[in-house]
Amino acid sequence: MKVKFTMSIQPPAAQPRGAWNGFTLIELLVVISVIGILASLIVGVSGVATSKARVSQVQALLNKVGTAIDTYHADFGSYPPDARFSNGLSNTATNQLFYELTGSVAQADGTYLPQGGGQPIRGQELRRHFGVKGLQNVAMNQAESKGYLTLSDSQIGLLSVDPEIRLLTAPIPWPLKDFPSDAVYQNVLGQNISMASLRPIQSADPNLRRLNPWHYRSSGLDRFNQQSYDLWLDLPVGTKVYRINNWSQQPKVFEALPQP
Numbered sequence: 001m002k003v004k005f006t007m008s009i010q011p012p013a014a015q016p017r018g019a020w021n022g023f024t025l026i027e028l029l030v031v032i033s034v035i036g037i038l039a040s041l042i043v044g045v046s047g048v049a050t051s052k053a054r055v056s057q058v059q060a061l062l063n064k065v066g067t068a069i070d071t072y073h074a075d076f077g078s079y080p081p082d083a084r085f086s087n088g089l090s091n092t093a094t095n096q097l098f099y100e101l102t103g104s105v106a107q108a109d110g111t112y113l114p115q116g117g118g119q120p121i122r123g124q125e126l127r128r129h130f131g132v133k134g135l136q137n138v139a140m141n142q143a144e145s146k147g148y149l150t151l152s153d154s155q156i157g158l159l160s161v162d163p164e165i166r167l168l169t170a171p172i173p174w175p176l177k178d179f180p181s182d183a184v185y186q187n188v189l190g191q192n193i194s195m196a197s198l199r200p201i202q203s204a205d206p207n208l209r210r211l212n213p214w215h216y217r218s219s220g221l222d223r224f225n226q227q228s229y230d231l232w233l234d235l236p237v238g239t240k241v242y243r244i245n246n247w248s249q250q251p252k253v254f255e256a257l258p259q260p
Contacts, residue, residue, distance in 0.1 A: 068148035085131035092215040093200040103145040119164040173210040183256035
C-alpha cells in the first residue's frame with residue numbers, strides 16, 4: 001500500500017507598503033543619541049584619569065628630587081645654589097640642579113665634566129646661564145664624585161646645544177601650541193594674566209618651547225619655604241596647568257577664566 005504525501009507551500013504574506021522589520025528612524029536616532037552620550041562620558045572619565053596619572057607621576061618625581069636635595073644639604077651643609085644674577089634678577093626655570101645633583105669633576109683646563117652626562121662646562125657659561133661662578137658639588141676625580149640623582153634621558157633637557165647646557169626636566173613636555181590668545185587666569189593680586197605666560201621657556205625654538213624644567217629657589221625672601229627651598233613644576237594638561245610643589249600637599253591649578 002503506498003501512502004502519498006502532499007505539501008502545500010504558501011507564499012509569505014505581503015508586507016504592507018512602508019513597513020520595515022528593523023529599527024524605525026526614531027529608534028535609530030535614540031540609539032545614536034545614547035551612543036553619543038556614552039562616548040562623551042567615557043572621554044570625560046578618561047581625561048580625568050589621565051590628569052590624575054600625570055599629576056601622580058610628577059608628584060613622585062618631586063619627592064625623588066626633593067630627597068636628593070635634602071641628602072645634598074646633609075653632605076654640604078647648604079642647599080644647591082639657585083640662579084641669582086648680579087643685577088638682582090632670578091630665573092627659577094633655568095638652574096644648575098642637574099649639575100649639582102649629579103656631580104662634576106674638575107678638569108685641568110678649568111672646565112667641569114658632568115658625571116650625569118654631557119660635555120664639559122666652563123665657568124663663563126655658568127655665569128651666563130645660572131649667574132654663578134662655579135659649582136659646589138665638584139670633585140677632583142671621578143672616584144670622589146658625589147651623585148644624588150640618577151636620571152633617564154627624558155628627565156634631561158638641553159637649554160643650549162653649543163655649548164651644551166643641561167637642565168633637570170620632567171618627562172612630560174609642554175605642548176608646542178599655546179593656549180588661545182585670549183585665555184587668561186587670575187593671579188594672587190587679582191590681575192588677569194595670560195595663560196601662555198606660564199610656559200617656562202618663552203622661545204620660538206620648538207625644542208626650547210617643549211622643555212619643562214624644574215623650578216628651584218633656595219635664596220631670597222620670595223620663598224614659600226623660608227628655611228629651606230622651593231621646588232615645583234608646572235604641568236599642562238588640556239586647558240589647565242597643575243603646579244606640583246613642595247609647599248602644599250595639593251597642586252595649585254591654573255585654569256583659563258570663562259570668557260564673557
